[in-house]
Amino acid sequence: MSEKEKENVVTEKVVSEADELPKTIVRRVVKDKLSQLSMDSEVSVLRDSLQGFCESARIFIHFLSATANDVCKESNRQIINAEDVFKALEEIEFAEFVPPLRTSLEEFRQKNAKRKSESLKAKETSKKGKKKEPSSTDGVGNKEEDEDEIEEE
Amino acid sequence: MKRAGTYSGILSGGISGRTGPHLLPLARIKKIMKKSSDDVKMISGEAPIVFSKACELLIEEITKRAWNITVQGKRRTICKEDVASAVITTDTFDFLVNLVLDSANSQDSPRP
Numbered sequence: 001m002s003e004k005e006k007e008n009v010v011t012e013k014v015v016s017e018a019d020e021l022p023k024t025i026v027r028r029v030v031k032d033k034l035s036q037l038s039m040d041s042e043v044s045v046l047r048d049s050l051q052g053f054c055e056s057a058r059i060f061i062h063f064l065s066a067t068a069n070d071v072c073k074e075s076n077r078q079i080i081n082a083e084d085v086f087k088a089l090e091e092i093e094f095a096e097f098v099p100p101l102r103t104s105l106e107e108f109r110q111k112n113a114k115r116k117s118e119s120l121k122a123k124e125t126s127k128k129g130k131k132k133e134p135s136s137t138d139g140v141g142n143k144e145e146d147e148d149e150i151e152e153e
Numbered sequence: 154m155k156r157a158g159t160y161s162g163i164l165s166g167g168i169s170g171r172t173g174p175h176l177l178p179l180a181r182i183k184k185i186m187k188k189s190s191d192d193v194k195m196i197s198g199e200a201p202i203v204f205s206k207a208c209e210l211l212i213e214e215i216t217k218r219a220w221n222i223t224v225q226g227k228r229r230t231i232c233k234e235d236v237a238s239a240v241i242t243t244d245t246f247d248f249l250v251n252l253v254l255d256s257a258n259s260q261d262s263p264r265p
Contacts, residue, residue, distance in 0.1 A: 019185060021208065025176050029209050033216040034231075043220060045231045052236040052256065056215060056249050057177075057208040058185055063248050064207065065189035068200070073192070080186075081197040085204065093245045097210050104206045105199060 020054050067091055177205040215239055215246070 027050055034043045065080075067088035072080045082105055086098050179201040186204065187193050216231075218239035223231045237253040240246040 019181075019188065021177055021181060021185075025178075026212060029176065029212045030216045033213045034220060037217060037220050038224075043223060043229050043231060046233065049219075049231055049233045049236050052233055052253075053212050053215060055252055055256075056236075056240070056246075057212055059249060059252055060208060060211050061182060061185045061204055062189040064204065065186040065193055069190055069193045079195040079197050080193065080200050082199040082203050085200055085207070089207065092248075094207075094211075097207055100210065101203055101206050105203055108199075108202055 019058070021057050023050055023054055026050060026053050026057065063092065064088055177208055179205065182208075218243060 027045070030045055030050070030053060034045070037043070064085065068080050068084040071084045071087045071091070072078070075084075077084075086101065089095060089097050089101070182201040182204050183196060186196060186201070215236060219231050219235040222235045222238050223229070226235075233256065237256070240249045240253045
């Protein structure tokens, strides 16, 4: 009986794992924080307790999403943006999270802007390269000569 | 040693077309967000990034509080009960109390 119950628990976990946050990443966040907290002694985490961290994060997303959605609706908009999330955090008493999140978002925006400008530059250089190519290639050159012959006639 | 965390982070970044300081996969965060309510339909590109970092901060906060309880008990391994105690003793984690109580009940039931 206990083995069957265990199997059922395992199958339930497998079904819900697709909707949960990946344990490996959650584990890394927990381990990094523990290494900051306990420089001298090594503190480890039981596997079962990792499940608690994953579930907590998932429920937090649910709670924060619903609150951010309400904030968004109050502003008569349909798309939840970052500011809605910041206001929602203040409403659910996680205002202390807002400053580091703003910093993180700003860093992401700057990185994204850099990537966009780099990709635009790359596109421009590739276009310039293509314009120069027709005079050098034989196939295209031959066609041009044929056209000239046709025109002359 | 495989670093599955960073690899999955890169993969998720590739799917969304963005890589950055976030660790948690944006696509999965979006999925969970949409399941939170039928009303949640449209989400800006930046919102999952904020959520990803917010989850990280939450996990760190729970870790810190659970660690305090582990250390007070003169132990070196954080167990589920430490996480539960951290949640129950923190007012801002009230929304997680049901989760903690449910997991405590599920642990008790198989044992006759």
